[in-house]
Every structure is written in structure tokens, then in C-alpha cells.
Amino acid sequence: MSRKTELRWRGTVASRGLVLGPVVVRRSTEGTARRQGTPDEEWQALTDAVERTQQRLQGLAETADEMAAEVLEVQLAILDDEGLLDPAREAIEGGAPADRAWVDVLGDLIAVYEAEEDEYFRARAADLKDLRDSVLAALNGADEVPVATEGSTAILVDRELTPSRFLEMDWTRFRGAALTGGSATSHVAMLARSRGIPLLVGLDGDLSALPQAVEAVLDAEEGWLVLKPEEATRAAFGQAVAARAKEAEQQAAYLAQPAETAGGRRITVLMNVDDPGAVEALDPGHCDGIGLTRTEFLFTGSSLPDETTQYQVYAALVRWASGRPVTIRTLDAGGDKPIAGLTPDGEMNTFLGVRGIRLSLARPDVFRVQLRALARAAALGPLKVMCPMVTVPEEIVQVRELLSQVIMDLRTEGTACAMPQLGMMVEVPAAALRAGGFAVDFYSIGSNDLVQYVTATARDNGALAPLHNPRDPAVLELIGRVVKAGAAADREVSVCGDMAAEPEFLPILLGLGLSAVSVAPAALARVKATIARFDG
Numbered sequence: 001m002s003r004k005t006e007l008r009w010r011g012t013v014a015s016r017g018l019v020l021g022p023v024v025v026r027r028s029t030e031g032t033a034r035r036q037g038t039p040d041e042e043w044q045a046l047t048d049a050v051e052r053t054q055q056r057l058q059g060l061a062e063t064a065d066e067m068a069a070e071v072l073e074v075q076l077a078i079l080d081d082e083g084l085l086d087p088a089r090e091a092i093e094g095g096a097p098a099d100r101a102w103v104d105v106l107g108d109l110i111a112v113y114e115a116e117e118d119e120y121f122r123a124r125a126a127d128l129k130d131l132r133d134s135v136l137a138a139l140n141g142a143d144e145v146p147v148a149t150e151g152s153t154a155i156l157v158d159r160e161l162t163p164s165r166f167l168e169m170d171w172t173r174f175r176g177a178a179l180t181g182g183s184a185t186s187h188v189a190m191l192a193r194s195r196g197i198p199l200l201v202g203l204d205g206d207l208s209a210l211p212q213a214v215e216a217v218l219d220a221e222e223g224w225l226v227l228k229p230e231e232a233t234r235a236a237f238g239q240a241v242a243a244r245a246k247e248a249e250q251q252a253a254y255l256a257q258p259a260e261t262a263g264g265r266r267i268t269v270l271m272n273v274d275d276p277g278a279v280e281a282l283d284p285g286h287c288d289g290i291g292l293t294r295t296e297f298l299f300t301g302s303s304l305p306d307e308t309t310q311y312q313v314y315a316a317l318v319r320w321a322s323g324r325p326v327t328i329r330t331l332d333a334g335g336d337k338p339i340a341g342l343t344p345d346g347e348m349n350t351f352l353g354v355r356g357i358r359l360s361l362a363r364p365d366v367f368r369v370q371l372r373a374l375a376r377a378a379a380l381g382p383l384k385v386m387c388p389m390v391t392v393p394e395e396i397v398q399v400r401e402l403l404s405q406v407i408m409d410l411r412t413e414g415t416a417c418a419m420p421q422l423g424m425m426v427e428v429p430a431a432a433l434r435a436g437g438f439a440v441d442f443y444s445i446g447s448n449d450l451v452q453y454v455t456a457t458a459r460d461n462g463a464l465a466p467l468h469n470p471r472d473p474a475v476l477e478l479i480g481r482v483v484k485a486g487a488a489a490d491r492e493v494s495v496c497g498d499m500a501a502e503p504e505f506l507p508i509l510l511g512l513g514l515s516a517v518s519v520a521p522a523a524l525a526r527v528k529a530t531i532a533r534f535d536g
């Protein structure tokens with residue numbers, strides 16, 4: 001990088017916003033193959049990775065709750081075992097790369113635990129898979145969560161970011177991020193939009209030569225990361241920030257009002273919740289309720305959340321909403337949201353795999369816990385349960401059966417509970433084509449996945465962005481059908497995918513007759529302002 005001249009890197013806007021600040025460069029190699037060194041280097045790399053993982057787990061154990069601490073202790077005890085790495089050493093000396101040697105060692109151990117009769121030991125296999133992945137991440141240099149000082153305006157620049165890594169990061173220390181990989185429709189992009197964190201993906205720069213702390217403008221409006229910005233760029237940045245602030249002020253005027261089109265049509269504006277802990281800071285009066293809670297982000301810790309933990313989270317949302325409906329989606333693990341020990345290993349195509357309701361129905365032991373917590377929270381207010389990735393009506397029949405069973409159990413135990421409304425995400429084309437045939441109380445269209453499945457473009461593949469088009473006539477045709485099916489059966493239809501929050505797409509949806517949307521908290525004001533401008 002030359003010392004003085006401004007350098008512009010192009011990127012795709014995944015979450016809008018503007019930031020001026022120093023870059024924090026991280027060069028994670030997630031998803032890219034390691035280059036194998038000599039046996040000595042491989043052995044050193046493995047022992048370093050194990051040591052770093054030990055330090056990281058010890059740090060986590062200090063602040064973890066009792067249950068998570070117990071899991072971390074088990075993992076630490078395994079790493080402490082002096083003989084653990086002996087077979088790996090042998091394999092490395094025989095020419096194996098460090099990651100393969102490590103995966104094989106853990107694979108043998110996992111197989112032993114999985115074959116145990118005792119359920120407690122079988123459950124530990126999941127902790128071992130988690131441990132395997134932690135050390136692998138360390139080997140790939142992807143384990144370090146970068147830090148900047150609190151309140152700084154730092155911009156994270158990296159190759160990739162996974163949803164779990166995003167959630168682990170303290171975003172009070174960063175104002176935005178730019179990635180050379182990624183895609184605008186991935187879950188990380190969605191999380192960034194939901195938190196209002198500016199994000200660029202597909203950056204066309206070379207990170208290997210980028211020094212730390214270089215000043216930069218992250219222009220996630222026009223799609224640029226400008227390194228060492230010149231005076232003119234800084235001035236333009238200042239103007240753009242002022243214009244955005246003015247626009248935000250105008251939009252904020254709509255926030256506390258019910259949404260209505262210029263033609264006087266009342267539109268229900270619900271909120272998407274990705275981080276239940278963050279709602280307390282929001283005013284429930286700014287929305288008509290919660291239209292989507294992505295519960296998979298409760299399952300990213302080192303152990304599955306138990307019934308009490310889940311109940312407390314759901315109950316807090318119902319209390320916060322003060323009588324407004326709260327829609328909680330059952331676990332949507334899989335696809336680009338794997339959960340170690342729960343989602344299957346080695347699927348060739350995870351987006352078409354055991355994901356969402358398919359996984360929940362395949363794991364009634366895990367699903368029952370969630371349904372019990374949901375039925376209990378439904379006793380506190382209007383809680384609605386929504387199933388992701390529904391494909392055939394039989395899946396809803398099975399969910400209803402399970403729900404009835406857990407309610408019967410809870411009543412027998414004398415535990416307060418209620419039967420919630422049951423709805424489905426419409427995100428699989430087969431379901432959209434015959435939405436009326438599902439015995440549900442409501443529909444919510446998951447446009448992020450619907451676009452992916454209709455256009456056969458993986459949502460995390462930035463190279464296919466032009467084809468991944470929510471405006472595709474086939475996508476709009478299906479959305480129109482679902483709206484009609486809902487009207488015919490007198491069932492609410494909303495759109496909770498990101499399309500609903502975009503000023504360029506929202507008028508199209510309103511034109512199709514849609515009367516409910518669910519959007520990220522950061523988009524509420526803009527969405528209400530867009531609705532107010534719609535003449536229909």
C-alpha cells in the first residue's frame with residue numbers, strides 16, 4: 001500500500017451505513033484449506049492450536065453459567081489428557097496434516113461416546129464435536145475474536161464471518177465491517193442489518209498487505225471501503241452522514257404511529273428478533289408485535305438450552321410485548337446455521353438437507369423441550385409458534401400432535417400452559433404452491449429462502465447475487481398465491497424475510513395485497529415511512 005494515496009476497494013452493500021475509523025484487520029481462513037507444512041511444523045501448529053483453545057475455554061469458563069461451565073470443564077479435561085495427542089503425533093510423523101490428524105483422534109473418541117448405553121455419555125459426544133471444531137478453528141487461525149477499544153469507531157476487515165462469530169463479537173467496539181467473502185443474503189448479513197451494523201461483502205481488495213489501524217471510510221451506501229481517504233472523500237462522507245441523519249429524523253416521525261398507506265390501508269408492522277436480550281432497550285409501542293424470533297441463536301452455546309432457560313427467554317418477550325402477539329419460530333438449525341452435535345455432519349448440500357422442522361421432527365427429544373417451553377410461555381400472553389422449512393402438510397400434523405402431547409403432559413404435572421396458535425414459514429416453493437392445504441393458523445413468507453429455492457441460488461454465494469433476485473416474476477407469483485390463499489382462509493399472511501424491509505421491494509409486496517410485514521428493529525422507521533408513501 002502506498003503511503004499517501006487514497007485506495008478504493010469495491011464491495012457489495014449487505015447492511016447500509018457509513019463509518020469513518022481505523023481498520024482492525026483479521027485474516028481468518030475459515031472455509032479455505034490450510035497449507036500443509038513439514039511434520040515438525042504440523043505438530044507445532046496442532047499443539048499451539050490446542051493451547052490457544054485451552055486458553056480460550058478457560059476464559060469462557062470464568063464467565064459461563066453453571067451448565068455451560070460444566071461443559072467447558074469436560075472439554076478442558078479432555079485437552080488436559082496427556083495421551084490425547086499421541087495418535088495425532090504418530091499420524092503427523094507418518095505424513096498426515098495436523099487438521100486431519102486432530103479430526104481422526106477426536107473422531108475415534110466421539111465414536112466411543114456415541115456407542116455408550118448411558119444417555120449422559122452419549123450427550124457428551126456433542127461437546128466433543130464442539131471441541132473438535134474449536135481446535136480446528138484455532139488451526140485455521142479463525143478462533144480469535146478481534147478486539148478494538150470500547151466505543152471506538154473501528155471497522156473490522158476480514159475474509160469471512162460466521163453467524164456464531166458475529167454473535168460472539170462485542171459490537172460496541174466496532175462500528176462496521178467489510179468482508180472479502182460473504183454474501184448480502186447470508187445470515188451474517190441479516191444479523192448485521194438487524195443490529196444496524198454497516199457491512200460490505202465481496203470486497204475486491206487484498207487483505208494480506210493491509211496494515212492494522214489504517215484510517216478508512218466504510219461507505220455501505222454506495223459500496224466502497226476507502227483506505228486513507230483524501231480530504232474530498234472525508235468532506236463527502238461528512239455530507240452523506242448529515243443527509244442520512246436528516247432522513248433518519250424524518251423517518252423517526254413515523255415510528256410511534258400505526259403504519260398506514262397514503263390510501264388509508266392499515267399495515268401490520270411486526271418486528272424480527274434475533275437477539276432476545278436486545279429487545280428490552282426497544283419500545284414495544286413502535287411495532288404491532290413480534291413477527292419472527294430466530295431461536296436458533298439460543299442454541300449456539302456449548303450446550304443446548306434447557307426448558308427453563310428457553311421458557312425465561314420466551315416469557316420475557318411476551319412480557320415485553322405487553323399484549324401484542326409474539327411469534328416464536330421453532331429451531332431453524334442447518335443450512336448456514338449448523339449446530340455442533342445437532343445438525344448432521346457431512347451433508348453435501350446443507351440448504352437442501354436436514355434443516356428447520358425436518359431436524360426438529362427427527363429429534364423429538366430436543367423439539368419437545370422447546371415445545372414445552374413455548375406452551376408454558378403461551379400461558380402468559382398471545383404467543384404464536386411458527387415452524388420453519390415446512391414442505392408438506394404432514395409435518396404440521398406431526399407438530400400439532402407433539403404440541404398436544406406436551407400440553408397434556410404439562411397439564412398432568414399441574415404446570416400452567418396454553419395452546420398457542422400454530423403457523424408456518426412459507427419458504428419452500430412446494431409449500432407456497434399449495435399453502436391453502438396446510439392446517440395452520442397463519443403464514444409468514446420467508447423470502448430469503450424462498451428466493452434461494454425458487455432461483456436455485458445459494459443465499460451465501462455472492463457470485464450468484466444477480467440471479468438471487470426477490471423481484472423475479474416466479475418469486476412474486478408465489479408470494480401473490482400465498483397472499484390469496486391466506487385471504488381465502490382468513491389467515492394472516494406476513495413477509496418476514498429481508499425483502500419486506502427494502503424500500504425497493506416493499507411497495508411491490510403491498511401491491512400484491514400483503515398487509516403485514518415483519519422487519520428488523522433498525523428498519524422499523526424506514527419501513528413505516530415507505531408504507532406512508534405508498535399510494536394504494
Ligand code: PEP
Pocket residue numbers: 190292294332427445446447448449450496497498
Ligand atoms: C427467510 O428465509 O426469509 C427467513 C426469514 O428466515 P431465515 O432468514 O432465518 O432463514
Ligand code: MG
Pocket residue numbers: 388427446448449
Ligand atoms: Mg428461512
